[in-house]
Amino acid sequence: MRSLELPVAALFGGMGGSDPDGLATLRGLHREHPGSMAVAVVRWGDFATAQPIFEAVTLGQLDRWLYVPEVVGDEEFHRAVTEVLDEWSARQGGGFEAVRMIGDRWSERAQHLRDTFTRNRIPLGFYDCDSADGRSMLAGMHLEEPRLPVVQLRFRPERPVLEDPSDLDIADAFGLLTPLDPDAVFDLVVVGSGPAGLGASVYAASEGLRTLVLEPEAIGGQAGTSSLIRNYPGFPTGISGNRLAFSAYLQAWAFGSTFHFMRSAQGVVADDGMLRLNLSDGAAVVSRTVVVATGAAWRRIGVPELEALAGRGVFYGAAVSEAPAMRGRHVFVVGGGNSAGQAAVHLSRYADRVTVLIRRSSLTDTMSDYLIRELDALPNVEVRPRVQVVGGAGGDFLETLTIRHLDTGAETVEAGVLFVLIGSEPRTDWLGGALARDRWGFLLTGAQLLTEEPPAPGRWTGPRAAGDEPAGGVRRGRCAGRVGQARCLRRGEGALAVTLVHAHLAELAGAAR
Known part of the structure; x- marks a missing residue:
């Protein structure tokens, strides 16, 4: 009988009591089936197994642990088993394709769309235009010389086909461009839907505030690109950034937040006691308060020959969407923060080799301990350490990198693919001179503003809320901003921002009375 050669999705190994060698056996099996999920199974109350399990999870030797069922129909x-299989399926790709895309795999536009669909948790099937499947699909759509990439929305009955669509074209085809009521006045507009913006929208809408969220790209911001976040409260075995963000989005939506996708704020001005935001589609929205949570963009590497190959072997973030294409390759990850560490761990499941390049002598000052230990294992x-990427070469795709040792000046040329995660730059240019910023572009808040008397020309002169210091970023997190009237947020501070929004709305109500 011929073997079907089905892949192994999960390996379950008993631990404790009669299975003292369960972890060692599970590790051995996992080496034979590296694409599977490794899961330890323990009895409830067997607390002696906790420490070795936690250590194995930290080192990446276990994916999850769960309890043995004690009753029939547990x-x-x-x-728990369903969650294990769901995570394995997400790693493999395939399955239901709500959207199908055919294009040049290494074009920057195709890479951008793959990343956007993945971060928004839209089931995507991608097919190279030069493959047999890709050519067959284009022929089935009666497209002989299409403008690539071609995007087909298979979840709609008419299955519309878009050639080289813009982000707005896609949003329109998805039915996301419903215009806002021009006479509407919101209690709160949240600019950005990263973790801070989503947190603010959940708490604001749940407390009855009329809330609008503006998002020009994808739910979750940079956090949505993280393959596995392990230090977020409530998820002992970790959760992917886009799953966490999408859950918060559904929660905010259920409470009544309005989401306005593929539109961004272009400026904010005070208007008769209100705040008016001009939007990228030419519309405007009026609100009593505004939370600025626009987050940050990946800092560019600044090497001209590498910038020219963006999307074609040089990627900014994008480890989740591009990882499956890294099988058999040597991948270089530039960066020493948590995002770089999470990317390296995720890419190691696909690539033959992963090399993390950092300018410092160690990761200790920039990366969480659990990630450092996992990378070591x-x-x-x-x-x-102590290296910098200074050059590269390639035609249609990156072929070689030039790496310089910072202490000796020696240079080496190596073949591989490059993922750049070297920090971020605040997305605050749209504010112009409406709010005070430091020389890096971070919003000045709290005590920083109070040191300026009188305030510099063009800077905000309204009420000043005390808050944390955003300038310079956050060592192990992501910085966003909130301006109610005027504050910056770190990840997880959405609830605190809404407290200040309530206080400001109370002041407005008191003034009106």
């Missing part, structure tokens, strides 16, 4: 066990990951 739904908690069934739910991965056999196909190397951390190379």
Whole structure:
């Protein structure tokens, strides 16, 4: 009988009591099936197994752990197994394709759309235009010389086909361009839907505030590109950034927040006691308060020959959407923060080798300890300190990198693919001179503003809320901003921002009385 050669999705190994060697056995099996999920199964109350399990999860030797079912029909066990299989399926790709895209795999536009669909948790099937499947699909759509990439919305009954669509074209085809009521006055407009913006929208809408969220790209911001966040409260075995962000989006939506996609704020001005935001589509929206949570963009590497190959072997972020295409390759990750560490761990599941390049002598000051330990334990990951990427070469795709040692000046040329995660730059240019910013572009808040008397010309002169210091960024997090009237947020401070929004709305109501 011929073997079907089905892939192994999950490996379950018993631990504790009669299975003292369960972890070692599971590790051995996992080496034979590296694409599977490794899951430890323990009995409730066997607390002696906790420490070795937690250590194995930290080192990336286990993906999850769960309890042995104690009764027939243990739904908690069934739910846990389903989550394991769901995560394995997400890593493999395939399955239902709500959207199908055919294009040049290494074009920057195709890469951008893959990343956007992935971050928004839209089931996507991508097919190279030069492959047999790709050519067959284009022929089935009666497209002989299409403008690539071609995007087909398969979840709609008429299955519309878009050639080289803009982000607005896609949003329109998805039915996301419903115009806002021009006479509407919101209690709160949240600019950006990263973790801080989503947190603010959940708390504001749940407390009855009429809330609008503006998002020009994808739910979750940079956090949405993280393959696995392990230090977020409530998720002991971790959760992907886009799953976490999408859950918060659904929560905010359920409470009544209005989401306005593929439109961005272009400026904010005070208007008769209100705040008027001009939008990228030419419309405007009026609100009593505004939370600025526009987050940051990946800092560019600044090497001309590498910038010319963006999307074609040089990627900014995008580890989740591009990882499956890295099989058999040597991948270089530039950056020493948590985002770079998470990207390296995720890419190591696909690439033959992953090399993390950092300018510092170690990761200690820039990366969380659990990630450092996990990188150290991965056999196909190397951390190379005191180096900098200074050049590269390639035609249609990156072929070689030039790496310089900062202490000796020696240079080496190596073949590989480059993922750049070297920090971020605040997205605050749209504010112009309406709010005070430091020389890096971060919003000045709290005590920083109070040191300026009188305020510099063009800077905000309205009420000043005390708050944390955003300038310079956050060592192990992402910085966004909130201006109610006028404050910056770090990840997880959405609830605090809404507290200040309530206080400001109370002041407005008191003044009106």
